[in-house]
Amino acid sequence: MLFRNRRTTERRGRGILPAWRYRIAGLAAAALALSFVQANVGSAAVDPTADRPQAAADVVRVAEFLAECPYTHRAPDDPIVFPGLPGASHMHSFFGNDTTNARSDLGSLEKGRTTCAPATDLSSYWVPTLYDGDKEVEPTGTTFYYLGEGVRDDVIRTIRPLPRGLRIVAGNAVATGPDDNTISRWSCLHHGEVNPSHDFVNCPAGSMLESYLDFPQCWNGRDLDSADHKSHMAYPVGGECPSTHPVPVPKLRQVLRYPVNGDPGRLRLASGRGYTMHGDFFNVWPEAEMAQRVRDCINAIIKCGADGHP
Template sequence: MRRILAAAAAALFFLTTACTSSGSPSGGHEHTGGKGQHAAHAYRFTRAQTAAITAQAAAPVRGSEFRAECFSSHRKGDDPIVFPGEAGRSHIHEFYGNRTANASSTLESLSAGTTNCSPQVDLSSYWTPTVYKDGVPVAPEKVTVYYQGITDHTRAVAHPRGLRYVVGNALATSPDQNPAARWSCVGQPESSRDFMNCPAGTKLENYLDFPTCWDGKRLDSTNHRDHMAYAIGQTCPSTHPVVVPRLELLITYPVNGGGLSLAGTRNGTNVTDAPGYTFHGDFFNAWDENELQRRVTTCINGGYICGTDGNPIEQ
């Protein structure tokens, strides 16, 4: 079902890209460096990036995958990547995995913490904006973090400890400005970059796709994105030659219907009524180094689908 939804999303994305590519500039970064303007939350995807993300959303996973099953750990107005050391500066985020994550988190503090993820060796922190239903915050029912070998899986290496980056576009002003995230309803084939009004008996879910190419040097960058890149087909750009597994967050929320909004930022002010197409996410890697490498070698390089224990469950 996950791949069916991805394929349906891809069809919509390609149509959107085709409709917008002729009348818009090629795109680029919108980063001013000013924390007061939440600049690191803004990003303008190029047409090539949009096409790459779209294609990857539809890519079948015929093997080369392992996962972590996590839950919401806590909710804070913190962002240890964008606003390190500035507690309460960010809009409200839902944190998954590491229970200690806050504005002051470092690799050392995360490594000394605990997690609600399975496996317990994943001490990473993942976070996304909080979802609201009629103004009331909603904790996800569950979060599945997929690590997938969709780009030249035989060459993939483990993410280095301490790697951190941001995906999505929190300051998008229209759905076409954020191809990294898509909404759907559990068990339904349709998807959208904005919220879905899911019928009774279903639940809201979100897929968030991370890039698969690393520059091999930096654990972070000024806008928390430029050290990572999306592959074009099976090829990483020469500036980002190191292949890593694609992270895909599948987040399920115990709600349906309308009245949905996100925590976000508008005109430099934190709000709780942002639209669904501003969804975004962060990853701060604190996996046990040896165990993460074992899973990449066994599951990603070896071409197996593995469970949370890092052992093959099917080929």
């Protein structure tokens, strides 16, 4: 009689399989179950978003960068209108480059120091001095914005850096009435109920007198200055630059805040009434610094701070 070894064979249905195959199958099933458990434990313990970088901070979609350039000095000089002629001008208040005088040129300003933040801006900015009676009043807020506004978004994306050494005069120093200077306006800090005007306004107690002046933002692409210090620049028309001045550049907006309020009858500028407000700009930004800000802030339509970043 033939006896079958139970340790080496098992009966399944009508066939007989070797026992070692069942043991292997059992081990495989156990391994599969273990891997399933480990996979589920791992997925529960690991946050699938943990390795994702955090979203970038929201940016403000305004084409802008700026420089804060406190007051430096006063002098009856104007190196753009009266170059090389000390004392030939009415009194000016200067901001930014602290070496500016009647003999200043690009070379001398490049060697100067600045009150600006960022300190890379060696440009010089100046305006007629404000008087309260016979007392000079200097602004305590001095912000110079570089903007894309004034042209369409598609034009903003083509704006080019202001050329180094560019000189511009904005406003009308010889205006005889408010309508002779439509790009300059006066207002009151935090008091929008006081209508802006081309002449001085009466600001409530506790407020400050503000001056806004917009420089032209279309360049003829050739000249760093012109005989009248204006003709090489133009203002946009219909959201784009005119064919005579085809190169869009950042608009410089000068915002000055003076610590005066009340009756404007006692106020005057060195050039005359409030509507004679004007500003001079001598660009001494390093080319790389200006180019980076135009690319990353103006062309990208992103609001940047003095450091050139959002």
